[in-house]
Amino acid sequence: MMSQTLIITGMHRSGTSLTASFIQALGINLGENFFAADIFNAKGYFEDLDFLEFQRTILQNCCRQGEAGWTDWGWTESEWLDRDNFHNYIEPAKELIASRHQKSAFWGWKDPRTSLMLDFWEQLLPEARFLLVYRLPWDVADSILRLNSGIFTEHPEYPLKVWAFYNRHLLDFYARHSDRCILVNINTLLQSPTRLVELLETKLNLKVASDYEPARLKEIYDSSLFNSLGRQHPLVQLLQHIAPQYFSLLADLDRVADIPSDFSQEPTSGNISHPECLPLLLYRQAFENQGQLQNLYRQIQQDKIELESQIVQLKQENAILKSSKVWKLHRALSKIKKLAKIN
Incomplete structure (x- = not known):
């Protein structure tokens, strides 16, 4: 039987984990040794x-070193990425692929970083x-x-900025390989999971679990962990004025x-005045203040530890001093002086 491979990717915090959990429930092997769940997921x-x-290793090594950004996600402010260097990792990539082929006839993986390496994997896995x-x-x-x-x-x-960087890669790859891709918005997917199953079977010609039931997604999906601001949120309204490139x-x-x-992008009119920028500024400031407060808390905790250490040391020195002959003589002289004053 010919092996089938499905690669899942998208910008970080875009619902790729939720999508992957759904895909695995359809019978596709996404791995055995997963990155552990935590409070963020x-x-x-x-x-x-x-x-x-x-x-992660490839992207960190292919970013411009020392430049501001977040190389763990393959992004720096210049958005420069040495893709020619990807070729140095072809052999270990082939070994990784071979190890998965041996384990399962229908397999794949999910990692947001794949968004920046789609052409690399497409050459190694043409099917x-x-x-x-x-x-x-x-x-996001x-x-x-x-x-x-x-x-x-x-x-x-x-x-x-990283959202735009990642999604430009998705859009470009999809334009060149739309017959082998499904491009989905996670918000809409949650409303119509059966549509994704249909696309997997008809557009991509993949055989998924025949016992799929729509209710299965509800067992996986926790709405409290996946929020949307809504188009009327002040941040959304403001971004539409000051950052239209993301809407485009x-x-x-x-x-x-x-x-x-x-x-749906609603038309806007007029220029935005400075007071109207207040919600976004407050939104940003809230997170900046939160970080500053956490740094201050950590500093206070460190100062507390140092002070407690100094107190312990002083108590030890005081105990040693009190047990010495000099201290006893000093106490005796003090008593004599007090008696002399009384008399």
């Missing part, structure tokens, strides 16, 4: 650690199929900022997606 990441660490996931940009930014990670707290503008990219994605978002 209680349901699990469904990321094969071998692929995760492999791609592979791709499930590309995107989420509304402000929801909101989700990342809530992680309160140092680099994004310091630079709250980074999440939207979203529109481009929706235009070609197999399952597009239901977000």
Whole structure:
């Protein structure tokens, strides 16, 4: 039987983990040794650690060293990535692929970093199929900022920039290989999971579990862990004025997606005044203040530990002094002086 491979990717915090959990429930083997769940993703990441660490290493080595950004995600401010260097990793990539072929006839993996390496894997797996996931940009930014990670707290503008960087890669790859890809918006996917199953079977010609039931997604999906700001949220309204490029990219994605978002860009008029920028400024400032407060708390805790250590040391020195002959003589002289004053 010919092996089938499905690769799942999309920008970080875009619902790729949720999508991967759904895909695995359909009978596709996404790995055995997953990156552990944590407080930021209680349901699990469904990321094969071998692929995760492999791609992380490549992207970190192919970014411009010393430049501001987040190389763990393959992004720096210049958005320069040495893709020629990818060729140095072809042999270990082939070994990784071979190890998975041996384990399962229908396998794949999920890692957001794959978004930046789609051409690399397509050359090594010419028969592979791709499930590309995107989420509304402000929801991604909101989700990342809530992680309160140092680099994004310091630079709250980074999440939207990385979102655009990743999704430009998805859009470009989809334009060249649409017959082997499914491009879906996670928000709409959650409303119509059966549509994804149909696309996997008809467009990608993949045989998924025959016992699939729509209710299975509800068992996996926890709405409280996947929030959306909504189009009337002040941040969304403000971004539409001051950062229209993200709306344009979203529109481009929706235009070609197999399952597009239901977000419609409403026309705007007039210029935005400074007071109207207040919600975004406050939104950014809230996360900046949160980071500063955490740094202050850590400093206070460190000062507390140092003070407690000094107190212990002083008590020890005081105990030694009190047990010495000099201290006893000093106490005796003090008593004599007091008696002399009384008399």
